[in-house]
Amino acid sequence: MTIATDDALAAFATTATSAVAQCAGLDPRGRARCLAEAGLIGVLAAEASGGLALGLDHAVPVLHAAGAGLLGYPLLESMLLAAALGERPEAARIVLGDATATIAWSGGAQLEGGLLSGTAGRAPMADSADLVLVRLADGAALVDATGPGVIIDAGDGLDLEAAECRVILSGATPLALLDGDAMDAILQGARLLWAAAIGGAVETCLAAAVAHTSTRVQFGKALVSFQSLRHAMARQKLAAEHIGAAIARSLMHPDDRLARAAAFAAATRFGASAVESALQLHGGMGFTWDIPMHRHLRRIRAWDAQGDAPGLHRRLAADLLAANA
Amino acid sequence: MQPGLSGEAFRAHVLAWLAANVPAGIRIDQPGYQEPDLEACRAFEAALHKGGLAGITWPVEYGGHGLTIREHLIANQEIGRRGLPESINSLGKELAGPIILAIGNEEQKLRLLPPLLEMKQIWCQGFSEPGAGSDLAGLRTRATRDGDHWRINGRKIWTSASPWADRCLLLARTGALEDRHKGLALFAMRMDAPGVTVQPIRQIDGSTDFAEVILEDVPVDAADALGAPDEGWGAAVRVLSIERATNRMYRAWRFENELSHLMRACRSDATLAGLIGSGEYHRRLAEIMVDIEIIKGYVEPTVERLAEGEAIGDRGSLMKLHWSEAHQRFAVLAMELLDQAPPGAGDEVAAARARFQSTYLRGRAETIYAGTTEVQLGIIADRMLKLPRER
Incomplete structure (x- = not known):
């Protein structure tokens, strides 16, 4: 993998920030078009499918902007799925924004006699998707979300921007199958990109906390002048930098699975507490529906579950024990 | 060491050197570990330098190996993995040395840096004082010019490594206390100079690695003043910001x-x-x-x-x-x-x-x-x- 220049990455960040802002006023299909026109969905996808065939280092600033801007679109899923599908026709449809796609991160399906059955969960926005990837015991299967044998119903996750859905399969026909390595590559990529999105969310919440405490006056002084609050914000900054540091190192060592796992684990752990702290600094306002702190917090909790952070920690510990047997 | 090694070739050198030269019993994670005494630590660190695993980025003319910070990282990765003794001269190698490299004159670099790497001179850091800990700008130890040398009066505290150090990187005030950060100068003070009293302080683990250092009319050669009299604080802050990230x-x-x-x-x-x-x-x-x-x-x-x-x-x-x-x-x-x-x-x-x-x-x-x-x-x-x- 070549390491991109800072200028090239900054250009991706700027484009993504502007596209994410535009998406706020659009429906899911409009968002797909908007993100596709900005060239974002195809960052990782093959050139033959209309993609840019770039590395994950270019996707990081895009997901950072998506997290910062509360994007309501399964962009992470679309980018990784389009890349995994290579030159299959579905890849081009996703890249161009003609089809919306998502991934059911939990549960999965069995493939018997060429037909899929089972229940998958944690599929962001599957209710408005054309294509859904569900996991198999070894690999994954792509299905038509509106096809026969596929029922999408509301999930019970916390995220409000890209609500999680359940995918119930009973005799659905797969459009495409991915092998175990391809699914693993999706998971590895997702861990890095969730970390990037959480990093973006933390920075947005920190900026809001700085703005709020700089203007809100209590005890005759701006809140920002109280050292305990300054230190709380310094810790939020520290969380954002931890996430950035772990991502940077993972990009330096793309094959180091521990480094990749650490980026995701660091993001869910430090990211969630940083947003909780930013919420706290908003006082009563932080507890309201209208102040978006809770939206960021909800998403981080959802991503934590989608990436199975608890299971990942168990596997890391098991690796540690095995290495010191 | 072959000159000019870099990257993985340098790592191969580090691995081979460590395999051949780490004395038995000094790896803390291994059976048979016995805590090395000061002289054993001094000898091992001198050997590390000779083997090309310390002073890596310092210029060759000052006793270093003239390589890059990337090789410094490689050596540190391998040293860290082996549970070797902590440096007894880290304040010399990671604080005093870089400051001398930044603001010392040529004569000082040639005189002070090689013995530091060869472990003939161990350094301590005289910054904190009883009345100036986190707020270093309030420090009161005074340096007064007296003919061809300086006279130092004051107290330093929590001075790690001072019970065995040969030199002290001393921060002292040449201007008025009200000047805060201005008028602070750095000196390479000899710990065996008359008027230096080291009173070890017992730490929470029972050891006495730090001390209070009392300075009574201590003479310091003008040649041991590092940088200009008002350059001390700026140099310290500049070097500290890098050292904090790399030490x-x-x-x-x-x-x-x-x-x-x-x-x-x-x-x-x-x-x-x-x-x-x-x-x-x-x-x-x-x-x-x-x-x-x-x-x-x-x-x-x-x-x-x-x-x-x-x-x-x-x-x-x-x-x-x-x-x-x-x-x-x-x-x-x-x-x-x-x-x-x-x-x-x-x-x-x-x-x-x-x-x-x-x-x-x-x-x-x-x-x-x-x-x-x-x-x-x-x-x-x-x-x-x-x-x-x-x-």
């Missing part, structure tokens, strides 16, 4: 050695093996692994930036905050696990307990020295976030 670069890999040692000790005892295998501790163990990866995440990209000649600003504060708190979390976990061993547990558990009791107690200093946690948070709030002050 003891082996840290993440040494923490890995500690974690691995802890796991092996736990596995040697049925009760502890049951605990770590049961899942009860899996989340905390995994979080320690992630903490270590984050330290590497600060170190390796920072090394790349420095190697490319970029500035790193106040990033050292982020790293220092993280590693110090992460290490304390680790020590708490290690103690908690080892304290659950039955009374009849074997030697491996006893050795690990001795190591991690010390890690736990000494670790309390890690959030205090080199700028307390609160000072680092202040730096992040003021300089990185640029939070407004009271208007």
